[in-house]
């Protein structure tokens with residue numbers, strides 16, 4: 001079974017109308033094949049990006065709540081994303097977990113509700129520096145994934161993003177060996193806790209200071225099935241990252 005290479009661009013809270021136009025034309029002019037490309041603009045720009053972007057590129061929300069509608073000021077539901085032609089959502093990003101205090105359980109409820117609505121989910125996991133230094137990397141990642149597997153049986157619309165927190169926005173990318181080791185452990189975890197078929201089919205992508213210079217070597221790792229890119233997704237080098245596997 002071959003897993004289609006998957007590259008996500010997480011714009012985080014960046015951009016303006018002008019920047020969005022620039023990024024959309026960069027993406028519409030990009031050539032690529034045999035790779036799934038998904039970009040995640042801030043919520044306010046989702047609709048414009050979906051309208052302007054070529055249909056071979058999917059669009060993702062950066063977050064969505066676990067309720068369809070109601071008195072939840074400031075939130076957006078998976079149903080609303082779907083209604084606007086947005087087929088993906090990033091959930092459990094470390095910035096959501098750390099800055100906005102989202103627990104493993106809240107992230108898991110969001111993943112379940114988004115999947116039930118028919119969205120694809122980029123589910124993020126990853127350890128902090130002190131957790132890595134304490135030898136807790138896989139314990140943390142498995143704990144985060146178990147919260148999801150407690151609620152979700154079908155992983156066919158989940159892409160797992162392994163994003164070590166110490167590598168996010170720091171310029172300190174994981175080495176290919178560090179990424180490969182954790183991805184391999186996640187795949188074994190999937191095999192034991194979900195199913196061998198899910199382990200074989202699920203894309204496990206890496207995020208954290210990926211750029212045009214380091215993407216090729218990382219893409220060569222057998223268990224690195226793509227990337228979730230932050231800062232470099234706002235630059236022309238994102239097109240090189242999309243084509244990293246070639």
Ligand SMILES: O=C(CO)COP(=O)(O)O
Pocket residue numbers: 010093163167168169170171207208209210228229230231232
């Ligand atoms: O958090 C990330 C993607 O979700 C990674 O961010 P950077 O690529 O800026 O390190």
